[in-house]
Amino acid sequence: xxxxxxxxxxxxxxxxxxxxxxxxxxxxxxxxxxxxxxxxxxxxxxxxxxxxxxxxxxxxxxxxxxxxxxxxxxxxxxxxxxxxxxxxxxxxxxxxxxxxxxxxxxxxxxxxxxxxxxxxxxxxxxxxxxxxxxxxxxxxxxxxxxxxxxxxxxxxxxxxxxxxxxxxxxxxxxxxxxxxxxxxxxxxxxxxxxxxxxxxxxxxxxxxxxxxxxxxxxxxxxxxxxxxxxxxxxxxxxxxxxxxxxxxxxxxxxxxxxxxxxxxxxxxxxxxxxxxxxxxxxxxxxxxxxxxxxxxxxxxxxxxxxxxxxxxxxxxxxxxxxxxxxxxxxxxxxxxxxxxxxxxxxxxxxxxxxxxxxxxxxxxxx
Numbered sequence: 473x474x475x476x477x478x479x480x481x482x483x484x485x486x487x488x489x490x491x492x493x494x495x496x497x498x499x500x501x502x503x504x505x506x507x508x509x510x511x512x513x514x515x516x517x518x519x520x521x522x523x524x525x526x527x528x529x530x531x532x533x534x535x536x537x538x539x540x541x542x543x544x545x546x547x548x549x550x551x552x553x554x555x556x557x558x559x560x561x562x563x564x565x566x567x568x569x570x571x572x573x574x575x576x577x578x579x580x581x582x583x584x585x586x587x588x589x590x591x592x593x594x595x596x597x598x599x600x601x602x603x604x605x606x607x608x609x610x611x612x613x614x615x616x617x618x619x620x621x622x623x624x625x626x627x628x629x630x631x632x633x634x635x636x637x638x639x640x641x642x643x644x645x646x647x648x649x650x651x652x653x654x655x656x657x658x659x660x661x662x663x664x665x666x667x668x669x670x671x672x673x674x675x676x677x678x679x680x681x682x683x684x685x686x687x688x689x690x691x692x693x694x695x696x697x698x699x700x701x702x703x704x705x706x707x708x709x710x711x712x713x714x715x716x717x718x719x720x721x722x723x724x725x726x727x728x729x730x731x732x733x734x735x736x737x738x739x740x741x742x743x744x745x746x747x748x749x750x751x752x753x754x755x756x757x758x759x760x761x762x763x764x765x766x767x768x769x770x771x772x773x774x775x776x777x778x779x780x781x782x783x784x785x786x787x788x789x790x791x792x793x794x795x796x797x798x799x800x801x802x803x804x805x806x807x808x809x810x811x812x813x814x815x816x817x818x819x820x821x822x823x824x825x826x827x828x829x830x831x832x833x834x835x836x837x838x
Contacts, residue, residue: 476544476568476788483508483542484781487534487558488549489521490640491572495547495599497766498778500525504785508542534558538565545570545784547599553647556581563592570784572599573660574652575801578809579830582802586832589798597784597794598801600660604779605764606757607737607744608661608726614735615665619748621731626665626705628658630724634711635685636771644686650711651676652808655693658707659811660796661726662697663804667838670700671822672807676815682712695811740770803827803838 476482484499486492489512499505510530512518518530531537538546538561546562548555548571556576562569575598576585589596602608614620632654637643663669674695682691691712697705715723722738733748742757742764764775787794796804803823810821824836 479544481506482785482788483540483544485509485511485537485540485543485546485567486549487511487537487546488551489514489517490549492547492549493521493524493767494772494774495549495570495777495781496521496525496527497772497774498781499547501774502778502782502785504782506542508544509537509540511537534561538562538567543567545781545788547781548572551642551647552577552649552652556585559585559596560588563588563594563596566592566594568594568784568788569596570599570781571596571801573601573656573801574805574808575798576805577647577649577652579802579806579826579832582805583831585798586802595784595788595794596798596801597780597787598796598798598804599777599780600656600796600801601773601776601780602657602661602724602739603664603796604776604783605737605739605773606742606760607739607755609779610744610755610757611726611728611735611737611746612664614744614746615728615730620728620733620735623665623703624729624731625703626662626729627727628661628705628707628725630654630658630709631713631715631721632709632711632723633713633715635681638685638687638712644688646688648687649689649812650687650691650709651689651693651812652805654711655695655707655709655808655811656804657724658709658726659808660804662705662707663800663807665728666697666699666703666705667800667803668699668701669697669705669807669823671698671820672696672810673814673820674811676812679710679712685712687712690815693811693815695814697807740765740773799835799838802832803835806832806835 499507545568676690677692724739735746814821
């Protein structure tokens with residue numbers, strides 16, 4: 473493991489240059505980072521990204537990038553089912569890791585990942601980008617002031633017409649599941665406030681549009697969650713159907729209903745609304761649209777990536793644990809796997825039972 477505390481700028485290696493395009497932009501525009509190397513099996517994509525961002529260092533072999541002494545942190549943006557192997561390889565090479573969500577796509581490799589974290593002593597952060605989007609950040613800051621009181625319930629959803637995404641060949645493979653790729657956003661927002669989710673129940677469905685496009689797994693979800701103290705929450709999402717106009721409803725939203733007030737943060741509309749002490753308010757961050765959404769309309773959101781790589785840079789310099797870390801990320805995956813099993817069985821599933829089944833007893837209660 474390299475000592476990065478004294479480095480003025482950290483070296484970033486990016487693996488997976490389709491989804492990784494946003495973190496390349498983030499690294500290029502941050503004063504805390506240098507983009508040291510790019511890696512993808514598709515050499516033409518490597519060249520395209522180098523042309524786009526004025527870079528020259530790339531490789532089609534992950535092992536070569538891991539040998540590069542200029543790379544301090546590896547950003548992993550490969551298909552979901554490859555994350556576990558790629559995280560372990562980076563850790564064993566002594567590299568810190570930021571991995572896009574979902575951290576892993578099921579619990580089969582969870583112990584292997586945790587063992588790699590332990591033996592490497594490197595830092596791992598799950599790139600739950602929504603936490604770093606301005607309205608959600610403001611909502612959390614406002615809640616942490618304490619005036620809203622205790623949470624009575626949370627509702628979070630993510631609805632998007634992502635049929636364009638299914639043009640990617642790997643998105644039509646059996647390994648790809650919208651549950652992990654997209655419900656991980658609103659699901660993580662709920663766990664951010666209610667880390668002690670105990671049980672889930674709900675339903676999932678594969679829409680006609682999803683079937684026609686060759687999708688193998690459900691694209692429509694509704695779940696109810698419960699904490700160990702009985703606080704309920706709700707999470708939902710649809711991904712192969714049209715959405716209502718954005719001026720009527722946001723694609724993604726998190727609603728906190730608390731003892732003394734309520735608040736709602738929206739993506740990608742850059743707005744935050746609240747009611748507290750009998751007064752209502754609205755804050756907008758629309759002046760930052762160009763920072764968060766730099767290319768591809770609203771399909772890429774590099775500003776969130778820049779926010780979280782600057783956060784992990786701070787954590788590395790001051791030897792702080794970045795959050796969500798590997799343990800938290802794995803419990804979030806357990807929650808999503810519990811959702812999947814609940815919709816398959818029609819019965820509630822306890823997260824602790826699932827963790828124990830995979831020998832992850834020490835994560836119960838995390």
